[in-house]
Amino acid sequence: MNDYPEVVAKIANDYLERVKLQLRMVPATERDEFLKELQSHLYEAYRQTPGDDDVGRILAVLRNLGEPAEVVSDRLPGAMVRSGTRRSLPLYIVGGMLIAMFGIPLGFGGVGVLMGLLCGLAGIVMAYYATAGSFLLIGAISMLLGVSRILLPHLWDKLVTLGLIQINGPLGDYFDRVSPAEQGLFWILVAGVFLASGLGMLRLGRYMLRGLLFLFRLVLDWMRGLAHTVRRNLRRNNREYSTAAFGIRHADH
Amino acid sequence: MEYSSEDKDKRVTQLRKGILELAVMGVLYHDRHYGYSLVRVLSESGSISLKEGTIYPILARLHRDGLVRSEWIESDQGPPRKYYALTASGRHLFDELSQEFDLLVSLVQRKWNVAESSEQARKKLFVRKG
Numbered sequence: 001m002n003d004y005p006e007v008v009a010k011i012a013n014d015y016l017e018r019v020k021l022q023l024r025m026v027p028a029t030e031r032d033e034f035l036k037e038l039q040s041h042l043y044e045a046y047r048q049t050p051g052d053d054d055v056g057r058i059l060a061v062l063r064n065l066g067e068p069a070e071v072v073s074d075r076l077p078g079a080m081v082r083s084g085t086r087r088s089l090p091l092y093i094v095g096g097m098l099i100a101m102f103g104i105p106l107g108f109g110g111v112g113v114l115m116g117l118l119c120g121l122a123g124i125v126m127a128y129y130a131t132a133g134s135f136l137l138i139g140a141i142s143m144l145l146g147v148s149r150i151l152l153p154h155l156w157d158k159l160v161t162l163g164l165i166q167i168n169g170p171l172g173d174y175f176d177r178v179s180p181a182e183q184g185l186f187w188i189l190v191a192g193v194f195l196a197s198g199l200g201m202l203r204l205g206r207y208m209l210r211g212l213l214f215l216f217r218l219v220l221d222w223m224r225g226l227a228h229t230v231r232r233n234l235r236r237n238n239r240e241y242s243t244a245a246f247g248i249r250h251a252d253h
Numbered sequence: 254m255e256y257s258s259e260d261k262d263k264r265v266t267q268l269r270k271g272i273l274e275l276a277v278m279g280v281l282y283h284d285r286h287y288g289y290s291l292v293r294v295l296s297e298s299g300s301i302s303l304k305e306g307t308i309y310p311i312l313a314r315l316h317r318d319g320l321v322r323s324e325w326i327e328s329d330q331g332p333p334r335k336y337y338a339l340t341a342s343g344r345h346l347f348d349e350l351s352q353e354f355d356l357l358v359s360l361v362q363r364k365w366n367v368a369e370s371s372e373q374a375r376k377k378l379f380v381r382k383g
Binding site: 033034036037038039040041043044045047064065066067070071072073 | 287288289290304305306307309310313328330331332333334335
């Protein structure tokens with residue numbers, strides 16, 4: 001297609017590889033199109049740069065074009081932001097440690113282990129929420145008991161006579177000694193403790209839930225990265241984008 | 254206090270960045286261009302010395318915002334070229350931005366009479382107080 005010296009093609013391809021590395025977070029189609037565009041730029045610029053020294057010409061072209069980081073600067077933010085936000089640092093470190101301990105040496109198997117671990121964690125979180133829910137239920141029932149003991153003392157007495165309410169042991173002895181209003185207050189106090197615990201657990205649970213979601217997302221990201229690497233390895237033999245302009249077959253590694 | 258040349262360079266770069274986008278839109282308003290030809294036109298007609306690579310982030314931004322459209326066209330020599338042209342909304346925005354730009358330029362180039370203007374300012378202040 002043209003008569004570029006091999007050394008020029010090598011220098012240009014090396015530059016394009018560096019640009020490609022900068023764009024690793026950008027979707028493949030967008031990245032390949034931009035590399036094709038840069039390839040065209042290098043060709044045009046090289047053709048119009050005067051001089052006898054081929055290497056000097058291509059280096060001048062690359063110098064004028066600027067460093068890869070500058071050339072790609074406005075293509076990065078979207079992708080970087082997508083992968084960089086909503087990750088608080090401490091959790092990221094914890095996730096990183098988890099992956100380092102269980103995942104990396106094991107490849108896809110490691111992902112399985114991690115997913116299992118996360119499912120276990122999800123189970124714990126569900127049990128946690130069930131406990132919080134039962135605390136809230138106990139709180140509500142105790143509140144009902146307390147209020148009814150104060151407002152409808154006869155109803156309570158009738159229920160005790162019928163045997164529907166039986167309180168034995170030290171608590172029963174205590175109840176025999178105090179007035180119905182005091183008994184009601186006791187139940188309201190118990191209700192307060194359980195309701196506060198339940199609500200507190202729900203509030204704390206948000207952080208647990210967020211942490212768990214973060215870990216799930218981390219593993220998913222990582223799986224995506226792994227799939228990407230595999231795809232790239234499969235495609236390695238077909239790397240023509242960076243060499244077409246210079247009409248030189250890329251040396252296989 | 255004297256400003257450093259580094260300080261000046263930083264400000265010049267900042268100033269150019271904003272204007273360059275408008276200049277790119279201006280060039281694409283009349284004709285379609287591919288990246289390298291755009292660089293040539295800008296550096297020849299306006300004698301702006303620029304890192305050629307800076308044109309691509311600008312084009313990417315304009316494309317993302319729907320202000321330019323692009324198409325690949327085969328070249329007689331070498332690889333195909335990606336041509337850019339302003340879209341209808343890009344042209345519309347350029348018209349508005351260039352008006353804004355003219356206004357700013359006239360503001361910068363206006364010969365201010367400092368004594369007079371400060372006198373006027375004092376008068377205005379007085380009027381407001383009254």
